[in-house]
Amino acid sequence: MTTFTLMKVVGRDMFVGIWAFLVAILSVTVWEKGKGAAETIDKKEIWRRFPKFIIGFFVASLFTTFVITMLGTQGGAVYSKEVIGVLKTLRGWAFTWTFLCIGFTTRFRELTAVGWKPLAAFTLGVLINVPLGYWLSSSVFAGYWLGIK
Structure with a gap:
């Protein structure tokens, strides 16, 4: 139970900002590249797509x-x-x-028009977060959990 509690904190709460930033960059630089997007990275567009509540959370x-x-x-x-x-x-x-x-x-019709790429990015994030969170919680922070009475 304690391992999965820390796994949630590490895997979801701590890395949400990192993943949001990476997805914002990915959406501007890769997903929209073939759709007439500019050749250079528009930093303002990355900032517009980054969810600002993450800064408040931090x-x-x-x-x-x-x-x-x-x-x-x-x-x-x-x-x-x-x-x-x-x-x-x-x-x-x-x-x-x-x-x-x-x-x-x-609007589910609009979601189907987006395609599979956002779903793939989310799935990749989960596939990285779950094992990383479990490893951190059971190996790196094992001493912490053993010290709780």
């Missing part, structure tokens, strides 16, 4: 880590329970409503 993670570190062990535990607990509940509801709204606005 900043919020750094801020929370900083606050918990500054509060010490006891204060950090209270902060985690009182503040982060409430935020996790709000996050759960926000994600639920977000994906519900995405589902309501999905």
Whole structure:
């Protein structure tokens, strides 16, 4: 259970920004190259395609880590329970409503026109993330898991 918890954190949460950036570059440089795209990489287009919420997620993670570190062990535990607990509940509801709204606005005919390349990129990401996350969690961080009581 703990291995797969860390695997989720490493495989999904930590690498989401990296994969989003790589997919933005791939979409501009490879997928659209044969569709009249410019020969040079348009950095502005890569930035437009990069999901900006990832930057906010990263900043919020750094801020929370900083606050918990500054509060010490006891204060950090209270902060985690009182503040982060409430935020996790709000996050759960926000994600639920977000994906519900995405589902309501999905145009499946337009998705089929995109082709198989985005599906292949997602599948490749999963095929890399799952074994990498499992290895990191069971080998690299094994000492951490063994130290938990």
